[in-house]
Amino acid sequence: MDIQDLAGRVQSGERRALARAITLVESGRADHRAQAGALLDQLAPLGRQALRIGLSGTPGVGKSTFIEAFGMFLIGQGLKVAVLAVDPSSARSGGSILGDKTRMEQLSREKNAFIRPSPSQSQLGGVARRTREAVALCEAAGFDVVLIETVGVGQSETMVAEMSDLFLLLLAPAGGDELQGVKRGIMEIADLILVNKADGDLKQTAMRTCADYAGALRLLRKRAYDPAGFPKAMTVSAVTQDGLADAWAAIGELIDWRRANGYWDSRRAQQSRHWFEEDVRMGLLSVLNRKDTRARIETLGAQVAAGKLSASRAAEDILAHLRPTGEP
């Protein structure tokens, strides 16, 4: 593969080249990994930055419809929009939450939009690295906004927040009781809560729900990197498009303030550091996925379970076996 050529075509915004580049970073093959590294190194000096928006929402909240409507709104503002999906659970089903893009029919036909389904990977750590690299490729391809969509599974929201400039939480109109269902940890990483479906019969409920969440947000500890009034809860309707412009204005207000106060840069710096250390940890543990290591762990694990060998001694055996080779 001609990496120089691919880099050039990604840089000029060719969507097919971008798709191919993402396939490359998603590959687990050693030669592909080397090529992906070279590609990213070539593109890094461009220094292009998109606004990275993490997005999560409970099932049935209308996330696809929202992304389609919000994506079309952004394109209407003259922006280029990429949508990346992260679904660690898709490894099991083998499928992808974005499937054949039929979820976002209108957006997927736009030349200024790029939609990429979740890769099927079993390890959250692997998904994290691949998604970060896909984000970097979208930035190099000149996209202005990268939406990183995740499902609320395990640690995926925290992971996506760790690679986003801001985090949107999309929620449905609900009774007061259901407010409890939103995990506190997720509330704490949200920069903007959008209560969707604020239209028709649900409008009043949506407004009450929004007020409830606004109250809940006020109870959280003030974060240094927020201007007054943030995190904020607002209502939107993906169907009528009501509230999308207001949400975008709020995002602009938040981001402008963070840029002006140094938090955009410091957050990105802190995130890079985090991923560096995470990559080191994943690299050290990757030896556990090696076939011979897995077999040895299986054999010794059976002896440990049978009480013939202590857990510590078995672990020492594995570690002693791994170290001399110097080839994790």
Place this chain on the structure above:
Amino acid sequence: MDIQDLAGRVQSGERRALARAITLVESGRADHRAQAGALLDQLAPLGRQALRIGLSGTPGVGKSTFIEAFGMFLIGQGLKVAVLAVDPSSARSGGSILGDKTRMEQLSREKNAFIRPSPSQSQLGGVARRTREAVALCEAAGFDVVLIETVGVGQSETMVAEMSDLFLLLLAPAGGDELQGVKRGIMEIADLILVNKADGDLKQTAMRTCADYAGALRLLRKRAYDPAGFPKAMTVSAVTQDGLADAWAAIGELIDWRRANGYWDSRRAQQSRHWFEEDVRMGLLSVLNRKDTRARIETLGAQVAAGKLSASRAAEDILAHLRPTGEP
């Protein structure tokens, strides 16, 4: 240190020898680690098993008073009782939640009791290994019951449950709203919920709270390793000792059933396997605590944060630097 001699004295139940042996397994020094390993290997063939009871409770629930009362009750049944505390947060304060044992004055004076404060360790993984080894030493010293007490910090409850035969959750009488405050994950690992302070003015509230928790427990998915009626919620009073005998009877019923149905052995086997794999992971990551590694991570991390080096490339540098030495 004469390990053979120490092993003999631990085996004969000498509390001072046991304390010294635990200090040895808690040490991070390489020579102490080797001695601790030899000691544990010498004691393992005894095959002595205690009933390992994990215990957690919200602050203010009267945990120390309960452990003192329950411990005295067990001693009254002719049993030898060890109490180990696990508090990963104590690393920060430098202190120990058990402090100078003044928390359990009566119990600490009993010759059939052994109380050990939490070691001050910064890493949860390290705390886990040390606690497991301390449990094994208490078993070798002939204790019948080992209470492993933890505070509800981060993952410490899950960790303690992973090394216990059963898990007790101690809760205070409370209004219906406060029921929500108990994390679902903790409810799911509890085998027995004890609502403490069921005495005096609080008795009625305690009974209502107990009924509420019983209802909540019925909503959880049935676990294969539970007899009918478990997990169970009961009331106790550490002050009047009411309910302690009933709680002990329920524990006996649960454990007898699990033994008879193979779950005692299969759970211990599964736990050993778990700790074996965890030890391997910790061993692989331990290189990150090495001084030269930390310094290198610091240097490269600063470059990554400054945008001069990509996270992936920096990670590759660290990993390449670590591998050839073969000496993590």
